[in-house]
Amino acid sequence: MRTSLIARTSAALAGLALALTACGGGGDPLSSGSGQTSGAAAPNDTVVVGSANFVESQILAEIYAQALSAKGVTVEKRLNIGSREAYIPALQDGSIDLIPEYSGVLLQYFDKAADETAPDAVFTALQEALPDNLVVLDKSAAEDKDAIVVTRETATQLNVKSIADLAPQCANLVFGGPPEFQTRPDGIPGIQKTYNCSFKEFRSLDAGGPLTVAALKNGDVQAADLFTTDASIETNDFVVLDDPNNNFAAQNILPLINKAKASDAVKSTLNEIATKLTTQNLTALNAEAAGEAKPSPETVAKNWLSQNGLA
Structure with a gap:
């Protein structure tokens, strides 16, 4: 860095910390008010929704959580967990049940030799690569690479x-x-x-x-x-920059969920969201969150659900 690396990095980190706190990111996201931590599964009648540690994932998780809650599903949120390397183990041990995902990178996480790049091919291969206790629901047209x-x-x-x-x-x-x-x-x-x-x-x-x-x-x-x-x-x-040799595979947004929590009500609600989510409105959601008013992911999700008749 050219001049004051330490000063700029410290300021950026401070701003990031404040932003995460505003999004409910303080403390351990795998802990809850009930005292549950990583390794402690939620009750059978509760769907625990998690997210990665960036705003788009938090917005999508809020969309899932609020839509399910509106359908009468008991929901708990544990957002801002971290990277895939942190939240996949939490899914597998039952600490969380549901998280928004991206088809291509999720496939490569479970099958490092995967070479599929087209949306349908990636989706088919992903279904075969998942552990027995996890399942993906319908992929949306929305894509974020x-x-x-x-x-x-x-x-x-x-x-x-x-x-x-x-x-x-x-x-x-x-x-x-x-x-x-x-x-x-x-x-x-x-x-x-x-x-x-x-x-x-x-x-x-x-x-x-x-x-x-x-x-x-x-x-x-x-x-x-x-x-x-x-x-x-x-x-x-x-x-x-264009990616002519397809290093980055298709990355359609879809829900990754513990199979035991994928009830008919949960599946129908999340699949309906998939029919309405597009790359264009996903970009708009990010722009809204980054706007001057800096609304929370919860508010951005609530607005989108209302606009799409899913509130």
Whole structure:
């Protein structure tokens, strides 16, 4: 970083901590007022909804939770858990029951050799790869992929429109992203394998959050991993590089749930959500959350459910 790395990082971390606290992210998300912690399953008549530690996942989890509650299902929320590496074990031990997921990366989590990239092929392979106690419900048309993003200035200076264009320059560039991106099959290993792109340095930041956006804007990293529905891309005029060799597989939004909690009422409610969720309105949900009023994920979800007749 060019000037005051420590000062900027400290300020960003402080802002992130405040944001997470405002979203109910304080403390251990796998603990509840009932005293349950990781490893303690919820009652049979309760669906515990979890989320990853970024706003889009929290919004989707709120949509699931509020819709189920409106249908009379007893719901408990344990949001902002962390990465997939943290919440999948919680699903498997029953600490949580339901979480919004992304088809392609979920498939690669359970089958690291998976090479399917098209939406239907990914969905079919995913159903076969899941452990016996987990099931996915209908996938939505909404899709949010990881993407390699650069500033407009960098794209112009290097004359790049795709990851393939970037590959000859990778050795001179610092890349930023969430810690797990360094080892995931479609992360740094996939980019190296698919495009022969080996970055000068990997800088561990956050999952499509303020640290990554700030580092890219400030030039502390020259390329970064962001989600394609992230409102900061349009706000900052970032450039999403094309992925012509399909390093990033289809990433349709779908519910991942413990099979024992997938009752008819739960399935019908979540499948109805899937019919209404699109990439366009997912991007709009992120933009609303990032807007000047900074509404909570709970409020953003409530508005969307009302607008779509699901409240």
